[in-house]
Amino acid sequence: MNLEKELTMKTHDHHHDQTEQLNAAWEKSQQNEIIEYLNAGGKLAGQIEKVPGFTEALNRQLDTLDCSDGRVVSGAKMGLAGEGIVADEKEKEILAAELIRRREELGRKLTITGHEGCGAAALMHPGPDSDKYGYQGAEQLATQTGNEYLAVSHAEFKSPVHNERALLLECTGRFDAANWENFPPQFISSAPAFKLGDAYLKKEMPALTGIALSDHGLGARFTVENPFYIIISANDQTELDHLTSLAEETLKDFGNRVKIDGFIAPAEKKD
Numbered sequence: 001m002n003l004e005k006e007l008t009m010k011t012h013d014h015h016h017d018q019t020e021q022l023n024a025a026w027e028k029s030q031q032n033e034i035i036e037y038l039n040a041g042g043k044l045a046g047q048i049e050k051v052p053g054f055t056e057a058l059n060r061q062l063d064t065l066d067c068s069d070g071r072v073v074s075g076a077k078m079g080l081a082g083e084g085i086v087a088d089e090k091e092k093e094i095l096a097a098e099l100i101r102r103r104e105e106l107g108r109k110l111t112i113t114g115h116e117g118c119g120a121a122a123l124m125h126p127g128p129d130s131d132k133y134g135y136q137g138a139e140q141l142a143t144q145t146g147n148e149y150l151a152v153s154h155a156e157f158k159s160p161v162h163n164e165r166a167l168l169l170e171c172t173g174r175f176d177a178a179n180w181e182n183f184p185p186q187f188i189s190s191a192p193a194f195k196l197g198d199a200y201l202k203k204e205m206p207a208l209t210g211i212a213l214s215d216h217g218l219g220a221r222f223t224v225e226n227p228f229y230i231i232i233s234a235n236d237q238t239e240l241d242h243l244t245s246l247a248e249e250t251l252k253d254f255g256n257r258v259k260i261d262g263f264i265a266p267a268e269k270k271d
């Protein structure tokens with residue numbers, strides 16, 4: 001067999017495997033009780049508290065900044081697309097100050113990771129070297145803020161494919177949704193918790209939603225009946241209302257395959 005033919009067959013195998021993996025991920029996530037509940041028209045407010053594990057997940061000390069990418073979970077996770085690669089200079093300053101403050105509050109270093117095959121890095125630095133920029137940015141951020149850097153390869157991913165059913169807009173800074181098995185597979189943006197502002201979210205939200213709705217993610221499996229969910233974990237009603245309108249406005253071009261819901265997080269429980 002000549003090399004070209006062999007490579008073509010490998011690519012076909014890869015696509016075939018990936019489709020199988022995406023189908024399996026979709027079927028599994030269809031059984032998720034929060035997805036079932038939302039698809040049946042339920043609202044999270046006043047209900048998500050009843051899902052087992054909620055209180056524990058909501059009161060965790062977060063110690064890791066990973067990419068928003070649902071495949072990457074390296075600890076009690078906060079997420080930002082490409083670990084903040086879409087942030088402008090001013091937003092990067094806010095983020096760095098917050099990562100220093102959190103390290104001091106935690107009393108030990110946070111882990112900041114970069115990862116293989118980063119879609120946000122590819123968006124900001126198209127081409128074969130995009131991962132390199134992703135790794136560099138994460139490492140720089142770790143060094144600058146006195147935190148630990150870790151590179152995450154494909155072999156260490158939680159899922160081999162983009163299985164995200166939701167984008168969590170995380171406002172509380174203490175919600176460990178990534179390690180709560182009853183929460184749907186998700187992208188996480190901790191931008192609201194980091195106080196990065198609306199302009200930042202207007203860049204990040206469509207980028208992440210776009211991955212989910214593309215062939216890299218669950219894509220065409222999302223429909224009006226089975227939409228991609230934006231879930232907001234808000235501190236109060238004002239924040240919930242504000243982010244709901246911001247998400248509606250920012251994501252309107254995606255149409256009715258995207259739905260937005262959220263809840264107000266109960267007050268923090270300290271030991």
Ligand SMILES: [Zn+2]
Pocket residue numbers: 067068069081082083115117118119120121
């Ligand atoms: Zn990424």
